[in-house]
Amino acid sequence: MYRLVRCRCQRVLFNNNISCHSRISSGPRTMAASLGNDRVLNGYNSEEIYRYTYTSEDLVLQSSPWKKTMTFSHSKFDEELCRRWDAAMDAGMFRYRLDSVQTRILPGHWRFVAQLNVKRAQERRAPQSIIGMNHPFDPNRFNFTKIKPGEILFELCPHRDPSPDNGTTTHNGPTTDEGTASKRVKKSPHVVIINVSPLEYGNVLMVPFLQDCLPQVLTEEALLLAIEMTLLSRHQGFRMGYNSLCAFASVNHLHFHGYYLEHELATESYAPVPFHSDVHVFGSDYPAPGFAFQLQGADVKRLARQVYKVANYLQKREIAHNVFITRGTQFGEDASSDNRTLRVYLWPRRPVTAGAKNDFAFNAALCELAGHLPIKVEEGFEALTEDGAVQDLKTQSFPTEEFETLKAEIRTVLQ
Secondary structure: OEEEEEOOEEEEEOOOOEEEEEEOOOOOOOOOOOOOOOOOOOOOOHHHOEEEEEOHHHOOOOOOOOOOOOOOOOOHHHHHHHHHHHHHHHOOOOOOOOOOEEEEEOOOOOOOEEEEOHHHHHHOOOOOOOOOOOOOOOOOOOOOOOOOHHHEEEEEEEOOOOOHHHOOOOOOEEOOOHHHHHHHOOOOOEEEEEOOOOOOOOOEEEEOOHHHOOOOOOOHHHHHHHHHHHHHOOOOOEEEEEEOOOOOOOOOOOOEEEEEOOOOOHHHOOOOEEEEOOEEEOOOOOOOOOEEEEOOOOOHHHHHHHHHHHHHHHHHOOOOEEEEEEEEEOOOOOOOOOOEEEEEEEEEEOOOOOOOOOOOOOOOOOOHHHOEEEEOOHHHHHHOOHHHHHHHHHHHEOOHHHHHHHHHHHHHHHO
8 A cells, every 4th residue: 555645635545446535634724815705706806816927937848757656746836726725625615525536447458547426426516508519608697707705716827928018917926006907907817716516636617718708619818828727737647628518518608627636547648640730639449539739849829729720610510529638748659758748639529418417427528538537426436347438438429430521621620
């Protein structure tokens, strides 16, 4: 038996491949910044939100290979996110604690990481009824302008332009200067909030341009923010992702998921097949057809642009899709390689409409398609095999025959 320790969270791995993890309580903490109203938009004072400002120099472009026993590194971003996430847990802002989540590595080639999280299935907010890909934002339904003040962790502030007119500063902390605040109103803030029904430790939602009230449709700028936020973390297990409408997005307000998972996924060293230029695709051996992209050097804007071109086409065609952003080896390198980069996967998939959740052991969304399988019921968790997981993924994924046609269309888009 050995132990992996993360930000105030402990995991013990047993010989039977099943693990439970629980928080290590160190007493309540007070958030460095809070809001004075019940709504983010209805009269809140934006100057009181903690601002996490970063530049390109803060992006962690390299990571270490996974090892059986390892100590995870943390950046300032990791420390800030974990500290504030823990404080929100201490303050009772979540619907449940992650005290009873069990983890099981399914024997087999893909080493799927199955997790039993019964409370998420029972206590999460009911998903909104979605019947199409082009639903406009509805201010009368739940959206992230209606969250409680204690759910806000910080504002994410990219500092890409040193000019004083872009509404950013080079410090981290609450905004107090009136001049700075007056400039910031020119641009809607990007806000990082807790997921009150957490998938895993550190599960947050990043909401780009919060006050613009955008529907759940990808934009190039939002993708760039998600890629950069992933690279702000030094932890190998920090991942981000996105579910489109009709692809298990529960709220029609533009947002990404982020969370920590202290297990390597086989897809992070999977060798995709070259498709067009730098774009690759999953081979026929993987149960979910999709597109694969990787960061070349430090050009995060180019990566965001590549992914967006394909995602935008899927949106126009009203093809539901999921995105997963993770660290991994450079394409073609095995899991032990030191040549590592950031990978982005984009999966077209069969649509899920009217808020319906299926009867599979898991719903194939952003993390499931990558090999992390949150399970809804104990019976399904104990009985699930790799063959069963592969079949569930195939059933919910984009049909292979249609994917071949889609590839021909995407090739034209990329030219």
